[in-house]
Amino acid sequence: MIGIVAPQTYSRWVVEQREGRTPKPVGRPKLVRNLCELVKRLAKENAGWGYRRIRGELRKLRLRLGRSSVRRILKDAGLAPSPNRRGRAEETVWQKFIRLHLDTLVACDFFTKSVITPLGTRLAFCLAFIHVGTRRVYLSSPTYEPNERWVLQQARNTIMWLEECGLECRFVLHDRDAKFSFAFDRVFFNAGVRRVRTPLLAPDANASIESWIGSLKRECLNHFLCFSLAHLDHILRSFVGFHNEHRPHQSLGNRTLPEAATGPPVEIPSTPAPWLGRIKCQRFLGGLLRHYHREAA
Known part of the structure; x- marks a missing residue:
């Protein structure tokens, strides 16, 4: 065992076991199931939305989720990826x-x-x-x-x-x-x-x-x-x-225009609770355009 891990790590394990402490979880925190379902819902109801567009809609709902997490959720669900975009050329x-x-x-x-x-x-x-x-x-x-x-x-x-x-x-x-x-x-x-x-x-x-x-x-x-x-x-x-x-x-940090007019972007904390609240959908032009928002308490 000492040959596999460092002596300091092994000593810490012994102390934690003797004192009955639970080791800290490693890796990224698990995504809330309701959040995964919401990402898949946005992708299914809006076929033209890519990863960044979905992430922007989540930010509007005060939900923090990285682009790679959105990509992983959609990939696991078998949904098509966002279209490729050209890289930036030298400024003229x-x-x-x-x-x-x-x-x-x-x-x-x-x-x-x-x-x-x-x-x-x-x-x-x-x-x-x-x-x-x-x-x-x-x-x-x-x-x-x-x-x-x-x-x-x-x-x-x-x-x-x-x-x-x-x-x-x-x-x-x-x-x-x-x-x-x-x-x-x-x-x-x-x-x-x-x-x-x-x-x-x-x-x-x-x-x-x-x-x-x-x-x-x-x-x-x-x-x-x-x-x-x-x-x-x-x-x-x-x-x-x-x-x-x-x-x-996207050019305004995935904020709506009224939100961007209030000042610099505000950091959105991760949602600790598994309950996201009820997400309502406001439809325009017969559902062609959709706006998602939280239901008022």
């Missing part, structure tokens, strides 16, 4: 500009959605704005004719939205689409906001808003057929409200 001059002006930068871009009408299919246009630092989103009402008058009104509405939310803006970023006219930039210039256009041959230069539009289409729009502008507007408003109020964001 453009990326440095975005990083330095993160809290005063608003990015915008157009996207479209086909609408089925009695006269055939028509293409609706929407203009989305995102305050890059806070991740808050403002969305225009859809239209079939994005003329200059309509675009100018969206610029004015965005400036009023920034003032209402108390968000600082010094730069507005957009691509070289002809719909972003000189008059559009002038509205922002009069409000003290400088225009920044994306470089040529740089499809990922406006990544913040394009990434959000991609999430909007994957998680919401691609699941619906729209039959009027009012129908499309309802779907868009529901998703934007969910994004701004309930969705945890």
Whole structure:
């Protein structure tokens, strides 16, 4: 026995046995069964969620669980892993500009959605704005004719939205689409906001808003057929409200936007009790979007 373990370890075992002390458990603490069931529930009810997205939803419920633990639970349950993500490349001059002006930068871009009408299919246009630092989103009402008058009104509405939310803006970023006219930039210039256009041959230069539009289409729009502008507007408003109020964001430490606005992230202690409380699910758009929260006592 002395050859297997150190003499000090053997002496400690003898003392513990003589005094009747129970040795301390080794290794990681076991996961609560209810917590494992909750992780599997989130994965089954939300097929597009990866490990980090599930971990963010748990953090919103004040439950602390590591990414490797989420992966192990899902692997043991035979559930598919999260998709692979690209590694980070070396920072470019453009990326440095975005990083330095993160809290005063608003990015915008157009996207479209086909609408089925009695006269055939028509293409609706929407203009989305995102305050890059806070991740808050403002969305225009859809239209079939994005003329200059309509675009100018969206610029004015965005400036009023920034003032209402108390968000600082010094730069507005957009691509070289002809719909972003000189008059559009002038509205922002009069409000003290400088225009920044994306470089040529740089499809990922406006990544913040394009990434959000991609999430909007994957998680919401691609699941619906729209039959009027009012129908499309309802779907868009529901998703934007969910994004701004309930969705945890990885770039903000897996916190919701209202929580991130309160200050630095708060360390979440491990749950010592096996009882997690009753977890309620609030559904949006017929259950396509889900928000989990604890039932009020």
